[in-house]
Amino acid sequence: MRVTIKDVARKAGVSTATVSLVLHDNRRISVETRKRVLKAIHELEYQPSQLARGLVMKQTGNIGFILTEDHFLRTEPFYTRIFLGTEFEARESSHFVLLTTIPTQFTEENSLPRFVTQQSVDGIIVAGKVPQLLIEKLKHYNMPFIFIDYYPPKGDYSAVLIDNIHGGMVATEHLIKLGHKEIAFIGGDMEHPSINERYIGYKMALEKHGIRYRSELVITSEEATGKESGLHAVCSLLDRDIKFSALFACNDAMAIGAMECLRKRGLKIPDQVSVVGFDDIESDVFQDPPLTTIAVPKFDLGIEAMRLMREVLANKVRKNKKVLVPVELVLRKSTSPLKK
Amino acid sequence: MRVTIKDVARKAGVSTATVSLVLHDNRRISVETRKRVLKAIHELEYQPSQLARGLVMKQTGNIGFILTEDHFLRTEPFYTRIFLGTEFEARESSHFVLLTTIPTQFTEENSLPRFVTQQSVDGIIVAGKVPQLLIEKLKHYNMPFIFIDYYPPKGDYSAVLIDNIHGGMVATEHLIKLGHKEIAFIGGDMEHPSINERYIGYKMALEKHGIRYRSELVITSEEATGKESGLHAVCSLLDRDIKFSALFACNDAMAIGAMECLRKRGLKIPDQVSVVGFDDIESDVFQDPPLTTIAVPKFDLGIEAMRLMREVLANKVRKNKKVLVPVELVLRKSTSPLKK
DNA sequence: TATTTTTAGTTAAACGATTAACGAAATGAA
DNA sequence: TTCATTTCGTTAATCGTTTAACTAAAAATA
Structure with a gap:
């Protein structure tokens, strides 16, 4: 059986509320109690259940990541690198990234990714050019979404773009x-x-x-x-x-x-x-x-998207923000001074 | 606010238990009631909360997918195709696949993917050759794992392999x-x-x-x-x-x-x-x-792994099973009859 | 007709967290 | 000394499901 907050509370001789408060760095708990709880947590190797937490906090802790099949399967690891950046940065806030692909030709017959319809994510990241229809459908759900390396021709969105x-x-x-x-x-x-x-x-x-x-x-x-x-x-x-x-x-x-x-x-x-x-x-x-x-910087694009997502999630009032990721000239051998 | 089972129950004039039973095709519910409930579900566009469900069912509905960084970023979309197969097949059982990479040189300093330590997945799929240390660490967790396209030199595991x-x-x-x-x-x-x-x-x-x-x-x-x-x-x-x-x-x-x-x-x-x-x-x-x-058949490898995972998850007593995915000769132009 | 069985549904506890509201003891102010 | 504050915790409700145990009514049996 899984170690729960109750086990920790019992071991530390406190209520579950206290354990929870310690977990959230609430200063209402004295240093000694805090220590005792932390010790119990450590000894029992307690890991809070994301499910229970999510249920009461009304958030899943998941971020959806959508790519077209073509983009995902491209020989050049462009979008995979972006994904990796997002996945990496997601660890900072204990988010999980659910990666899924949509048909490159997304039509009326195609349904949205399940994590959208089931509301199993808190936000959606869309990387690369996608059909307008997808965007229209996504709008029906009350979820923030962020584009990477693509900005839809109409509408106003949050996006992480290459400069x-x-x-x-x-x-x-x-x-x-x-x-x-x-x-x-x-x-x-x-x-x-x-x-x-x-x-x-x-x-x-x-x-x-x-x-x-x-x-x-x-x-x-x-x-x-x-x-x-x-x-x-x-x-x-x-x-x-x-x-x-x-x-x-x-x-x-x-x-x-x-x-x-x-x-x-x-x-x-x-x-x-x-x-x-x-x-x-x-x-x-x-x-x-x-x-x-x-x-x-593909990796950075992914990182920036996740960071932006966190901002959006933390403060819904914020207007749509765009992040321009800087690029860099890489000198190799295919250019040289003009010869007369 | 999200539509919950309570809203459906109210609309259909039944208890939440009835709604749940309808959702699970329980035959204790009469055809008429069933219809009423289904109608309410449809009209309200009700989607059960995976969080609540998982909490009581003691399962997350997630499957972890581990790749080394090298494998994921390979130019040739080999492992990405495998992942895609898994992700595709996961839809059948409403699972989500959490993809993460580990350093190709996984050492003692490196920690396991968060979905393992946090127990946010029901099972783990490991694709490609991975360091033995990872496997040893994985064993400490009470989670089934399945290998794709790799079979560790020692030990007995479930695996999906190329023939x-x-x-x-x-x-x-x-x-x-x-x-x-x-x-x-x-x-x-x-x-x-x-x-x-x-x-x-x-x-x-x-x-x-x-x-x-x-x-x-x-x-x-x-x-x-x-x-x-x-x-x-x-x-x-x-x-x-x-x-x-x-x-x-x-x-x-x-x-x-x-x-x-x-x-x-x-x-x-x-x-x-x-x-x-x-x-x-x-x-x-x-x-x-x-x-x-x-x-x-890369895609098939991924599919088979997910299927195997479902079997393992459904019936823990099963011994470690191996699936050999058949391969096929593809004739192109680099071979010809022996010339004298 | 009286009793048992089946059918069709409900009640309520449980899952594992969070947090508002409350309260006892210690401290401070008058 | 008395009352107000502060400190440190606890109680209990809540999130949205599932399901064992229960119950009332209908059907079957004696």
């Missing part, structure tokens, strides 16, 4: 400082806020340094944001004989595809074209040359 | 049927039960078909089981001028490394050397040529 604009600026400025003026940008799925923001950063950097924005240097027509799109985008640039000495890809996958194309066409990286990516995925280091990129 | 021996046989027999007689085996980390079993399967297949086992065709000295090890193993074979027309690698990573070496040395795959791997990882398809392999 994409700044990242886009830093990436572009890095190239500018190396002397580049003809800097191409390749992106895809421009509806995605993150991608779009990186693009904005690119434009802002150009403006700041007095470099004219040239639309022929920009590819935003790709559907996807994978390696193939990157390859395709750069090839189309090359096919049209457009000259550029540097290239900023909206993410590393596209950057890697881009490099593949450049290599195929016999262009030397970084001597003839410098390349900067965004994300800092694992395979960057194994590229030839290793890819210079903007590092996104 | 490695059979897989090893199938892979080898496939090569034999193609006419190959000089079949090399490359493996690493031979202490790992899975690897060792695949090796056993290899030997059994040879014996079954009357092919003499030749130790010079076998490399078991590699420390790791990655791409580099595969490359190194095959190179060392080639360096010693050992002839073989086919190769069975203990996993796909090593197989891919092996192919890299073969390609470097100018050997054609599959014309000069046929290669079979094991695991069926995502990148197999992108190899040149695509890798023939033994497919491991």
Whole structure:
């Protein structure tokens, strides 16, 4: 049988209320009594029942974490790292994180995760781009939710986001400082806020340094944001004989595809074209040359989301807060000063 | 305020006990009353509190899922797929799965996952190879645990395992049927039960078909089981001028490394050397040529573990049961009939 | 008809915590 | 000395379920 608060109370010769008060650091209990209780707790290896506690406190102690199947199963451990950050930070407040996936194509037929309908969580964290329908359905439940790395096009929410604009600026400025003026940008799925923001950063950097924005240097027509799109985008640039000495890809996958194309066409990286990516995925280091990129601190994103969740849970009146997690330029070998 | 069983009882004009009995399909309740109660439940959208339920039933409804950090963050979504299977199957019995990671080097300083010490789970699933120390610590708690894809060297446990021996046989027999007689085996980390079993399967297949086992065709000295090890193993074979027309690698990573070496040395795959791997990882398809392999159903492993957990939970007296999940040969382009 | 059995439901205790309200003893103020 | 405060704990209600034990009415049996 499990050790309960009653056993502790009996052993320490006090009431269960006293034990509970000790557990909650209530100063109404004298130092000696406190010690006695603590001793009993320790000797019996007492662990409060989360169930009983939750029942009276009206909270489950659980946080739901929702990902689309695609995102969870991605080869690149992006969202898994974010989850890990959340799970890690959850330990600080004794929360548990219930991870579940939803179909990438979430339709009317699909039901919400069980932890939502059963109200088995105190709050929900949604990571990555999810269908609008999911969000609409979630709203019906009186539970706070927080987005990570995605901000729905309409509505006002709490969210933990990558500082994409700044990242886009830093990436572009890095190239500018190396002397580049003809800097191409390749992106895809421009509806995605993150991608779009990186693009904005690119434009802002150009403006700041007095470099004219040239639309022929920009590819935003790709559907996807994978390696193939990157390859395709750069090839189309090359096919049209457009000259550029540097290239900023909206993410590393596209950057890697881009490099593949450049290599195929016999262009030397970084001597003839410098390349900067965004994300800092694992395979960057194994590229030839290793890819210079903007590092996104995945773990931190998860941590920040959990912290924000705690704030929201503690004080419901708070307005929707956004946290921008800073990014960092990681210098590797795919960029170099402009050669004449 | 949350809708409780009391609200339902009031609305249906019965006692809370009746509602509870209806919820549990007790036949003591007449059809009409039952209908009335069900109607009330539906109209109020009543959802029983898992907390209250768990408190009286003395079960949490949670299952803990433990992975080492390395395994969770692996680029190849192997363990994540297993987890997904467990999470999926958990829905059947309204369980929640609490996923957590432990340091890959789990030492005395590291504490067990909180859900263990706090007894917030009814059972524990451990996936992949974990330090023996973890297992020893886990034993102190009166909780059933089940291993997936790993069986500790000592002790007797419930486990869901890949049918490695059979897989090893199938892979080898496939090569034999193609006419190959000089079949090399490359493996690493031979202490790992899975690897060792695949090796056993290899030997059994040879014996079954009357092919003499030749130790010079076998490399078991590699420390790791990655791409580099595969490359190194095959190179060392080639360096010693050992002839073989086919190769069975203990996993796909090593197989891919092996192919890299073969390609470097100018050997054609599959014309000069046929290669079979094991695991069926995502990148197999992108190899040149695509890798023939033994497919491991990751999702199923997770499902089986959850099912087994339910059995264990329902009937504690049951002896430790092992489930062997069948594997399947996946024909791609890296094997072909022996050419004279 | 009287008695037993079955049916259909209720009552109330229990699960293991938290906490408002209360109270006895010690301390302080008048 | 008397009354008010403070200190240190306790009592008891509560959270939302489940279920053993009970009961009243109906049905079956004698």
